[in-house]
Amino acid sequence: MSPLSRRQVLARSLLLAPALALPNLLAACTKTSEDSAGTGASTSDAKKVTTQILVGFGTGNAPAQVPAQVDLAKAFEATTPGSSVEFLRIPDTDEAQRKFGVLLASGDAPDVVLPTGLFGISLYLDQNVWLDLSALMSASGISLDLFEPGVRDAARGVNYFGAGSKKVIGIPAGIFTHAVAYNKDLFAKAGLAEPPHEWDTPDWNYDKLVEVASALTLDDKGRTPTQPGFDPTNIKQFGLGHWDTGVMTLGHGGKAYEPGAKKLSLDSPEYIAGVQAGADLVNKHHVLASDELAAGVAAGADDPQLAAWKSGKVAMIDMCACDLLSFGVDNSFQWDVAAWPRGPKRLISHLNVDFGSVVAKSKGQAQAWELLRFLLVNPQNGRTLSSKGYGAMSPLRSETGTFVDELKGRFPDVDLSVFVKALPYSANEQEVWYPAFTEIGDMGSQFLDTVKQGKSTAAEQLPKYQEAAQKKFDEWFKTHTLPTA
Amino acid sequence: MRPTRRRASRREALAAYGLVSPWLIGFLGLTVGPMIASLVMSLTDYGLVNPEATRFVGADNYREALTGDPLVWQALRVTTYYVALSVVLELALGFGLAVLLNVGLRGVGVVRTVYYLPAVVSGVAVSLLWLLIFQPSSGLANAVLEVLGIDGVDWVYSTTWVIPAFVLMSVWGVGRAAFIYLAILQRIPTNLYEAAAVDGVGSFRRFARITLPLATPAIFLNLVLAVIGKFQIFTEAFVISEGGPGTSSLFYILYLYRVAFRYFRVGYASALAWLLFAVLLVLTTVAFRTSRHWVYYEGERR
Numbered sequence: 001m002s003p004l005s006r007r008q009v010l011a012r013s014l015l016l017a018p019a020l021a022l023p024n025l026l027a028a029c030t031k032t033s034e035d036s037a038g039t040g041a042s043t044s045d046a047k048k049v050t051t052q053i054l055v056g057f058g059t060g061n062a063p064a065q066v067p068a069q070v071d072l073a074k075a076f077e078a079t080t081p082g083s084s085v086e087f088l089r090i091p092d093t094d095e096a097q098r099k100f101g102v103l104l105a106s107g108d109a110p111d112v113v114l115p116t117g118l119f120g121i122s123l124y125l126d127q128n129v130w131l132d133l134s135a136l137m138s139a140s141g142i143s144l145d146l147f148e149p150g151v152r153d154a155a156r157g158v159n160y161f162g163a164g165s166k167k168v169i170g171i172p173a174g175i176f177t178h179a180v181a182y183n184k185d186l187f188a189k190a191g192l193a194e195p196p197h198e199w200d201t202p203d204w205n206y207d208k209l210v211e212v213a214s215a216l217t218l219d220d221k222g223r224t225p226t227q228p229g230f231d232p233t234n235i236k237q238f239g240l241g242h243w244d245t246g247v248m249t250l251g252h253g254g255k256a257y258e259p260g261a262k263k264l265s266l267d268s269p270e271y272i273a274g275v276q277a278g279a280d281l282v283n284k285h286h287v288l289a290s291d292e293l294a295a296g297v298a299a300g301a302d303d304p305q306l307a308a309w310k311s312g313k314v315a316m317i318d319m320c321a322c323d324l325l326s327f328g329v330d331n332s333f334q335w336d337v338a339a340w341p342r343g344p345k346r347l348i349s350h351l352n353v354d355f356g357s358v359v360a361k362s363k364g365q366a367q368a369w370e371l372l373r374f375l376l377v378n379p380q381n382g383r384t385l386s387s388k389g390y391g392a393m394s395p396l397r398s399e400t401g402t403f404v405d406e407l408k409g410r411f412p413d414v415d416l417s418v419f420v421k422a423l424p425y426s427a428n429e430q431e432v433w434y435p436a437f438t439e440i441g442d443m444g445s446q447f448l449d450t451v452k453q454g455k456s457t458a459a460e461q462l463p464k465y466q467e468a469a470q471k472k473f474d475e476w477f478k479t480h481t482l483p484t485a
Numbered sequence: 486m487r488p489t490r491r492r493a494s495r496r497e498a499l500a501a502y503g504l505v506s507p508w509l510i511g512f513l514g515l516t517v518g519p520m521i522a523s524l525v526m527s528l529t530d531y532g533l534v535n536p537e538a539t540r541f542v543g544a545d546n547y548r549e550a551l552t553g554d555p556l557v558w559q560a561l562r563v564t565t566y567y568v569a570l571s572v573v574l575e576l577a578l579g580f581g582l583a584v585l586l587n588v589g590l591r592g593v594g595v596v597r598t599v600y601y602l603p604a605v606v607s608g609v610a611v612s613l614l615w616l617l618i619f620q621p622s623s624g625l626a627n628a629v630l631e632v633l634g635i636d637g638v639d640w641v642y643s644t645t646w647v648i649p650a651f652v653l654m655s656v657w658g659v660g661r662a663a664f665i666y667l668a669i670l671q672r673i674p675t676n677l678y679e680a681a682a683v684d685g686v687g688s689f690r691r692f693a694r695i696t697l698p699l700a701t702p703a704i705f706l707n708l709v710l711a712v713i714g715k716f717q718i719f720t721e722a723f724v725i726s727e728g729g730p731g732t733s734s735l736f737y738i739l740y741l742y743r744v745a746f747r748y749f750r751v752g753y754a755s756a757l758a759w760l761l762f763a764v765l766l767v768l769t770t771v772a773f774r775t776s777r778h779w780v781y782y783e784g785e786r787r
Contacts, residue, residue: 098746101533105751127534127749292642296622438747449730450644 056096068388115354162484170355174392177422195338213239241314245278251343283454546756579662600660
């Protein structure tokens with residue numbers, strides 16, 4: 001064979017070049033196989049209807065939680081011929097939300113988001129992302145009455161659709177109540193009585209909390225904040241850490257939004273008092289480890305609050321039941337849980353609620369609904385999925401009490417009944433939808449960061465926040481209408 | 486030209502286009518196409534979640550950005566402050582570093598490699614490292630200040646210090662600019678220095694009259710690249726401060742990202758992107774227009 005001339009090489013390359021470019025272009029425009037990691041369920045069989053579940057809007061991706069989800073998915077496949085279930089797992093919540101938006105835009109949305117917290121529901125509520133399940137539920141003879149009363153309004157999206165609406169945008173999948181977890185060793189060392197396990201115990205209030213936390217906060221010379229010479233810049237042990245100051249705003253009677261009033265109330269005296277009380281824990285009483293301060297006592301960790309608690313340098317934390325498998329395991333000290341203290345106006349603790357929602361753009365809505373029904377409404381499956389799949393309490397009224405039985409083997413020395421008894425005192429008022437939900441929420445740091453740092457006061461900043469947020473709120477109503485309007 | 490030669494020439498031209506077609510197809514499909522799409526989107530209320538509800542809104546997005554959204558101006562203020570400080574620092578330190586690296590010392594090759602390393606390290610990893618350095622109570626930055634007898638500051642947790650902290654971080658990447666300077670410093674003919682030395686010119690004047698003028702093309706290039714690059718700071722702010730405390734580190738691209746991927750307002754985000762493009766175009770044009778007064782090219786007559 002004679003060698004090719006320069007011109008022949010060019011001519012043949014001409015044909016080859018686009019052929020080389022094309023696969024790259026196609027690769028750039030095609031969904032990667034990494035997107036559907038999980039069970040490894042095959043989608044090659046054209047007769048099978050695949051339901052894709054996005055797991056990433058909260059809990060559900062811890063290695064210990066995956067097997068229960070996979071087993072139930074396989075059980076569904078076994079009982080529903082021609083079905084397959086595929087998991088799309090994105091461990092980081094922010095990343096999951098970003099990817100979900102892109103998948104929706106590209107017409108490649110997952111069929112189901114499970115679990116999704118109320119915050120995740122609220123992010124998309126006014127954009128018609130969630131399928132109204134009410135007709136499918138009625139046809140199946142299923143009612144929200146099967147679930148705990150505290151989760152029903154959230155499942156119906158009442159702030160958006162209105163209190164009288166029959167729409168249902170998610171099936172409750174798990175509930176997480178909160179309690180005060182405390183380091184028993186530190187209480188014993190300080191000679192303090194442990195906080196009460198019974199809810200609504202007299203005298204267990206915010207003032208008492210500060211008093212106890214103060215006795216457990218020590219500087220490098222072992223002085224407490226109430227003792228002379230205490231050095232707030234050199235705290236070595238904190239009374240409080242990983243604390244939800246937002247709930248304390250509710251305990252002071254603060255309420256950000258009144259449905260139907262078309263007005264925010266971020267500058268109400270109650271709201272101001274609650275925000276200031278939260279900031280004072282850090283800057284005035286010096287008992288709460290902010291993230292920066294927690295990093296100071298447990299340097300170099302990804303999650304300084306978790307590291308500070310595990311190092312035994314924090315006496316009390318706000319513990320969500322969802323934190324049991326992180327804050328509750330491998331501790332080198334004795335710990336237990338107690339009730340939340342009462343605020344000046346209310347006894348309230350935070351309630352995290354997870355749902356399973358069908359995406360309105362799903363091409364397999366009927367099977368997606370059947371999957372949710374199998375996983376969340378069937379009592380046995382619902383209990384298994386919530387406890388083993390998400391570390392949560394089952395929201396099914398018939399199953400709520402089984403939470404303690406499911407977990408007592410793992411936490412024999414912890415009074416898990418505190419989490420169950422928390423239900424009547426728990427509400428999720430911090431994550432419910434209101435107009436311009438994300439933008440107004442993001443705006444908060446603009447005004448509240450300086451309050452948290454003690455460089456400004458809630459009385460100075462909240463009226464400004466109210467003004468800016470109300471403006472955004474009013475703009476939303478210029479371009480949107482509530483379905484009830 | 487004879488027909489056969491013309492045909493051959495055309496074939497050769499076609500072959501050449503064929504060879505560049507991988508790049509050309511990519512450029513048209515993945516750069517020009519998205520740019521045109523974003524320009525069109527900027528005239529709509531295109532939402533990421535519900536694109537089918539898109540409406541044409543004309544210049545509303547631009548109007549909102551310029552007159553109705555205080556965060557756009559805050560983001561521009563924050564970014565400009567950062568760019569002004571970090572560009573000056575990068576130009577000065579990069580040049581100083583290049584002059585030092587240009588000295589033929591033993592082991593200078595290793596030092597050059599070390600200084601270029603930041604350019605190939607992941608931005609996220611670097612950001613996490615700096616986050617540890619800037620921890621108020623346990624970080625290296627305040628520990629160094631303490632040794633010097635200076636009170637530490639809250640760095641990325643302070644509205645006052647967060648931008649200076651990001652500027653200090655930007656010094657980490659100064660090696661890239663230094664290498665561009667180094668390339669041009671090594672091209673300056675040594676006979677110029679020898680002639681100056683023979684004439685009794687001191688080292689400072691040799692630097693000011695020979696090195697600096699002949700390095701101005703590199704300074705100009707670094708200036709333009711740095712301004713464009715620094716205006717697009719994102720990773721560090723996204724990882725470390727998320728725009729806070731308050732809005733004190735709300736850089737422009739971070740805000741644009743938030744608008745697109747948190748508020749799902751892709752149309753508005755596209756308008757913000759084109760406004761940034763306009764700002765950079767103006768700044769780059771100004772740089773080019775003024776360059777004829779201060780950039781000197783070897784052999785050029787004025």
